[in-house]
Amino acid sequence: MLRYSLPALLLLATACVPLGTPITDPNAPRGSQPRPAEYYADKTLRYEDYTYSPDVRSVQCYVATGQNTEIFQPPVVPISQQQPIVLEFDLLGNGSQRLTAKLVHCDVDWKPSVLTDLQFLSEINEFLITDYRTGVNVKVPYYHYRMQVPRVKLSGNYLLVVSSGGGVPVLTRRLLVYENGVEVGIRQGIPVAGQERYTMQQVDFSISYNGLNLVNPSQEVKVMLRQNFRWDNAKTNLRPTFVRDAERRLDYQYFNFENAFPASSEFRYFDMRSVRTMGAGIAQLDPTTSPRTVVLSPEATRNGQSYTQFDDINGQRLFESREYGDGDTNGDYANVTFQLRAAQPAPGPVYVFGALTDWKLQDEFKLTYNTEQQQYTGTALLKQGYYNYYYVVGKSTGAPDDVYFEGSHQETENQYDLLVYYRPRAPAPTCLSATRASPSTAAGRR
Structure with a gap:
């Protein structure tokens, strides 16, 4: 049936990060803008995974676990960052270019925060990418670039921006750093409907917050549910259906497909x-x-x-x-x-x-x-x-x-992860924690 994978359950502190102003249109439909004919024409920085040049190819951003499957690990790491995030990509052409990278701290809505570089980094926020090699025995010439993302001091959302000469962006990637602050239980739900139960997959979950002093948990906690680590169809703005103060737990169980995805078919x-x-x-x-x-x-x-x-x-x-x-x-x-x-x-x-x-x-x-x-x-x-x-x-x-x-079949195997963010309403600049958990349900095919 379903396989639940939780490589990243985050409770990211953004209390000290007010909302910023988006550079791109916040009302633009995800996954569809800019229109394809203009895909590489606009070099305006976007706070999402994006490629700005047709010469940049085969981008990979993953956690270096040392295993053969590491390239399938999304760029989500604990605050210890013992296993670093690695970025790799190719640049087509016969010559290498001088490329630099920088990190941008973002709030929960992926808008730039007001934090200075020194608040989340211990070094100058400009990193020259020096690890590159030329393609060998190939008909299409290219250079392969690789960099290890530097350690950060705060949990949260980060945008990695790689730029060419003149500061023109060539690619951006979203990174997440979390701390363990809550416990999350996740399980397979059943869509409350007729035909939909055969074509959709519902994910019910709960959040236990014993380690946090939440005043208004239904407002201070924000979650994002992803299918196969995609951003374009992620479920956002999910509010708890039950707030159990005595048990210090939030339950998320919906009845109108708020937490359900079309299961589609195997790729x-x-x-x-x-x-x-x-x-x-x-x-x-x-x-x-x-x-x-x-x-x-x-x-x-x-x-x-x-x-x-x-x-x-x-x-x-x-x-x-x-x-x-x-x-x-x-x-x-x-x-x-x-x-x-x-x-x-x-x-x-x-x-x-x-x-x-x-x-x-x-x-x-x-x-x-x-x-x-x-x-x-x-x-x-x-x-x-x-x-x-x-x-x-x-x-x-x-x-x-x-x-x-x-088509869409409930039996399709998909991966789901849950991102949990915490932002208290008190004005104090307190950056709190995040969590990572193992799945409470791991149902494979039968």
Whole structure:
């Protein structure tokens, strides 16, 4: 059924951080702005995971646990930061560039706070990225950059900004640092409805705050519920349905799908870890072109079909070269063509979607419909590796529709994490704690 994963239960102190002013439009629909045709045109700093240059590729931001699965760990660490956050990315071209990074402390709504750099850092807030290597035995030249994020002194939300000469941003990533301050229980709920119980997944949870002196817990505690570590469809502004003062516990159990997500289906995948032999999901491979050319097998809608069980990596991707082993500098890039059969156009633009697109609607991953062939096609430049993805339909507001082509089944395996923030209403500049917990429910497939 569901697998609950809580790599980051946070109670982040923002008492001393007043609300800031957003640089971008706060009313812009998440995952859909700016419009794809202008994706790289606007260099205005955004307080979200974003790529500002088409030359920046294959961005990874994760916790360095020393395990093979570390790249799947979201950038969320305890205040001890014994296992650091690492950022890696490629910069296309024949020459390296001088790139610098800085941290921006943000409040719970990802708006810049009023804290000075010295309040959350012990060093100058400008870090030159000196760890970079050139791609080897590749047709598409690039440099691979890597940096370890410096330690911070306060828990909270941070935006990592990487800039080129002149301070122009090239990429941004959200990071979270937490302290243990509450205990969280999380479990699978059942949507109170008819057909929805077969297509949606509900997550009920409770927060025990024995270690905190909360005056008005329903107002001072803010939570955010994420599916597969995505920000674009996260559930925010969830208020407790029951405040149990005697037990010092907040219960969150809803009846109108406030804490329910479309379960969708297991992610589609293709294996491009080799550029000499065709892996799973690949119909054609031409290693003689520059860049190499890869055509994926034609696919069809899965909406209306029965649930199919197979292992996926929840929309993530893994960079690897089967020829040389080191995906960082030996992985080459290829033009990958996606093919999706459709008897008629969808009620909106269609995109490839997942971690390979930063969970955003990017122009490069927009598909074009051919009426005669009754098929969507599109080509994107991707690095050697193993990929998960969906086909989604863009909407004018909210997260894109991944049910139109993928369907939705309650049996789908997804990961959920809960972010818990604390902000007392007293004006005293008190920065409090955060928590990390193990899941109270870990139900696997049956």
